[in-house]
Amino acid sequence: MGLKIAVTLAILPALLATVEPALANEPDRPGAITALAYVDPPFMDTDGIHQRGIAIDIARELFTRAQIPYNLIFVPPKRANTFATSSPGNCVIATARSQEREAQLAWIGPFLITRHAFYRNSNSPIRVQALSDSSEYRVGTFLGSGTEEYLEGMGMTVDQAPSNDLNLKKLALGRIDLWASDTVSASLLIRETQAPVVMEKAFLTTLREMACHPATPPETLDRMRETLKSMYQDGTVRKLYGNYLGPGVKWLDIR
Amino acid sequence: MSQQRSTRDVLSRQVSAVCVSAVLACAPVFAAPTPADPDPIEVWLKKEFTQSTLTPEQQRQEMEWFRDAAKPFRGMVLYVVSERIDTHHYEANVLSKAFQDITGIEVVHEITGEDELLRKLLAQNQTGEPIYDAYVNDSDMIGTHYRNGEVVVLSDFMKAEGAAVTLPTLDLDDFIGLEFTTAPDGKLYQLPDLQFANLYWYRQDWFARPDFRARFKQKYGYELDVPVNWTAYEDIARFFTEDVKQIDGQTVWGHMDYGRTEPSLGWRISDSWLSMAGMGDIGLPNGLPVDDWGIRVDGCHPTGASVQRGGALDGPAANYAIRKFVDWFNFAPPEARRLNFTEAGNWVGEGQIAQQIFWYTAFVSQASQPGSPVMNEDGTPKWRIAPSPVGAYWDKGMKSGYQDAGSWTIPRSVPPERRKAAWLYAQFTVSRTVSLQKTLKGLTPIRKSDINSAVMTQRAPYLGGLVEFYRSRARNIWTPTGTNVPDYPNMAPLWWQHISKAVEGRQPVDQVMGNLATAMDNALLSLQKTSKSACAPRLNTPEPKEVWLNRPGSPKPPRDERPPGKTLPYQEAIRAWD
Known part of the structure; x- marks a missing residue:
């Protein structure tokens, strides 16, 4: 499904x-x-x-x-x-x-x-205290979410997926280190899939x-x-x- | 506090211990927690906050106070937001981490555009939803805050519910910008976090070239030096764009600006441009009774912006200011009309601009990058900043330009315990333990002690006049928007919506300013009907323009708008700051 x-x-x-x-x-x-x-x-x-x-x-x-x-x-x-x-x-x-x-x-x-946050695999050692900490990692966003533009504007490289659910798979496969998503979509996807993924750090609020x-x-x-x-x-x-x-x-x- | 949070705190301390010396570019390194975890205060003092006007022992005591005062709030996550300025990047990427390590309070310190920040503050006030716990909001909104009662009055808070979380060494008398964040009721509504001015920028090396000096004097009859008035600025602009044209094979321009139809065009004008032309009244910080938005007040009540109601927004001085703003694009690179504030900020560093009348010192850091065409090999700049030239309507005793005072502001909708935690973070970012280091990073000083420090004396030759400006009384004469403006977020968009029509040539300047003044009057009228403030607008009944123009002060009748050009050598020009 x-x-x-x-x-x-x-x-x-x-x-x-x-x-x-x-x-x-x-x-x-x-x-x-x-x-x-x-x-x-x-x-x-x-x-x-x-x-x-x-x-x-x-x-x-x-x-x-x-x-x-x-x-x-x-x-x-x-x-x-x-x-x-x-x-x-x-x-x-x-x-x-x-x-x-x-x-x-x-x-x-x-x-x-809408709040936006970084998510990581629950067993990942990655910790993000401030936005600049994420620049060392492969960050997955999804096309049209608005966060990719923000993160790129902050000097970060992002990996764009055509839909948000694909980022969850990429996170599980180790193709990205952090998943940047709005907290509503992420929470629903995590709940539905029971994926071992946790929120690491909120970084942006959009209107x-x-x-x-x-x-x-x-x-x-x-x-x-x-x-x-x-x-x-x-x-x-x-x-x-x-x-x-x-x-x-x-x-x-x-x- | 959860076990997860405890472990995370330990980890973050270890990350910080490795990272603080090169915080912005640091890659986190992780290790298992050990019983001999380093004291985060010790780590941050030794690795990051090495420049301070406090002794190391005083710094330690100050940080220990934060650690202890924050104990009831450990584990809390705060949301704060500020503009895209180097100083705020330092706060978001370094100070928020130090604060978390020392206090256990996590901070999500967001960075966003100024326009968006205003919309978020407005949205929070209108919806009551908990979007942020604190904003670094320009003091330009002081007139709004004290009228609508939607932010915490800090002077009251510090005496009452916030007394236990007010830093004993905060030392408000040490701040240079408190008058900008104090309302006519004498109360403090916002705490300054950074300040930068809008000054005149020029290529001192080009102005010093004997061949250029001789050619300029032959053509215009006076020396090529720092322009004191707009006539001289215009002459110099024309000289470099039309006469010099190229230096070392590269096209050069005598003027730089920005005019894209979007909100930053509004701030280009509302940030004191009309008062630099001389539109308002004598008096500091903003001119009284007519201020730098052309709004007249009677007591604390705005009475109108149009000349017919005693304001000055469509008077001769305002029209002159906008005509010059539009006309001078002819001396700027063709791209200038299509640029916004951020895009234009980088231009002087490219080495093609001779002078810029309206230049924010927030860009000093960018213009001082080693290897840049505008820097000497020894690290000193080829440029200088000097007092802004003033227009034909300017009179002695008026403000001379704009200063931005981004200031901590706590919405009243924030619950009491969160207010206290937010206040702790706000004070942390301006505490004397961290403020000198922050000033060196972002060059936006807020404390006298930092400005007068030996460290800043050593840096002065490399900062093109910034330190001299902030050590002088000029820091009180370059001022933000004042208290005459009763609803900044809703009135500010009117500027760019109307001025853009003049920049794009869609309407003559006089018509644009007439429409803008009417729109401002309408906004004031709307507030008059709905505001419950004791200082709400009470508009004057319209009278013929001539009646107001013939009364003393602003609005002022027409003057000779092209008096003789006047310049001064740099050292004499900056004596205006003494």
């Missing part, structure tokens, strides 16, 4: 409870938003029929509370960013906000707050935001921002994370 499938099954109870909100799939209603997602489990995932993930649930709750009609579709990540930049009415659900793209989009966030076309009406943007804020303040976002993480796996409180 592939690791990705295993993770998907692990979060199935949360998915089965999902009911399409009344405002969904109404692209023709005035003011409707086309919400663009891309496959990035456990944050965003689809089997072609169902759409699921932490970010998807946050988006659904947000649009419903803000009473904004929307249509949620999955596209490749680059296309999602291109659509949001070029076509009014489009928003990428959760993407990294960068100084370079700051001016091209209107931002609503934080949509996802991802919803990025909308700059022509999105300011009142719509403000409504989404205020709604998202209220979802944090009343504990909704924390609860949505909890639906996926299950007992023993923590979100920000990895202390």
Whole structure:
């Protein structure tokens, strides 16, 4: 069984409870938003029929509370960013906000707050006290995770895998010394596979935001921002994370 | 504490013992724990913190205090974040390890871009989620912090719940930047962690060449020396770009800057550029009642940024400042308009730039690399830093430039016990045991004792004027953004969003500044409606521009924007710092 499938099954109870909100799939209603997602489990995932993930649930709750009609579709990540930049009415659900793209989009966030950490085999003698300690080791990341850019910017060489679960195999085979991953995905993968892998050191926290076309009406943007804020303040976002993480796996409180 | 953590601590001590002498490039070496584990304090004092204004015994006592004060928090993992600056890399890669070894508190010290750091702080305040325990946040946010009540007031904390975890040898009087982190209520909100100024940088070797000096004097009628005003800066820029053109077969430029449409363009302007032109009022640290953002205050209440409301952001001085900023790209490398702050920082070290009016001393370390085209063989620089030339509207008694004071800031949302642990780490990074060594690594001093030390005297000839600047009263005249700005994270983006239109030639400068002033006024109006602060904005009713321009002080009426150029020899120019 592939690791990705295993993770998907692990979060199935949360998915089965999902009911399409009344405002969904109404692209023709005035003011409707086309919400663009891309496959990035456990944050965003689809089997072609169902759409699921932490970010998807946050988006659904947000649009419903803000009473904004929307249509949620999955596209490749680059296309999602291109659509949001070029076509009014489009928003990428959760993407990294960068100084370079700051001016091209209107931002609503934080949509996802994610810790990233180094993981090692539990019998490995490797210890990382500070980020620079990792420069001596072969560090595995996965393409599109965002951490490879950060680590390379810090002068490190990284070994990119096409998906995160492959890093777990590479770690077991000794092809990498450390696996750099967001803590949510890593915790779920480790739990599902029972791999003898432990977290060594957190090194980065990232924010991802919803990025909308700059022509999105300011009142719509403000409504989404205020709604998202209220979802944090009343504990909704924390609860949505909890639906996926299950007992023993923590979100920000990895202390 | 778990057995796993205990073993890990022992291992980390052994790693550190091997690594500290060359910490940044060190490869960890592991050995089995032994009963005769070395004392981590001893290890770090001998291998890393060898330069200090304290005696070794005083250092030991200070470190023992940290070890003992941290006992209730051993095993805790702290999350802190700071900007991408050499000093912070030293903290993240060296000081966090020393702190963990000595106290048993693990620190995840993240490094990120300034813009992202601000967003994270804003996100933490808005969501209440525990993202970080402390931030090294520029003191530019002091006006925000004291109005929104979302950070721990350090002066109160030190007297009350934080008394037991406040370092007896912290010695606040030894800090040079406390006035930047103290609000109008007299309370300390942030603890300075690093400081760097924005000064004038130039190639002293080129300026000293007799052939260039003769040609310049023949053409412009005065000496090729340190420019005192913007006319002279412009003349020198034109001279090197259009007359000299090449030195030793290489193209040279009389000016360097950056103008890419992104947040660092905003800081290029909001970091005191308009006050260097002379837009604001007399008074330190920021000009009163009109500051370096062009915002007027009445008491502690912001009353407007547009001239119609008594501000100066769309007045003659501000328009002049932006016109010069845009026009001078004609004297810079063609790439300059497309570069950001970080990318432009490396340019002076390449040896093609004659002068740069707006140069952060955080780049001194980069510009001092041995073997660089701007360094002599004996390790001294071919360049110097000097007081920034000022614009036509500048009057004596005004601030002369910008200084960054990255300062430890603890969100109020951090739980009490974590606040205490975070405060311990913050103090550790500025303690006298480590601060001189940190200063030598990052060249961003914060303590008088370090600046006046014999070690810094020895380093002075190799630092191009940095030590002289920090030993002078100039360190009080180059100042950060002040307390007139009530919502820095939300107002700062307005700068680059509007100024970029002038850089790209999409709108005339006067229109850009008019729109920017209106946007600032709107942001203040919005706060006036929503803020619960006793110092919330209270906007003035708009009046015709002429009414305000004819009143004394800022906003100032039009002046001759091209007075005669004036330069001074280096030694005379830096007397301005006396």
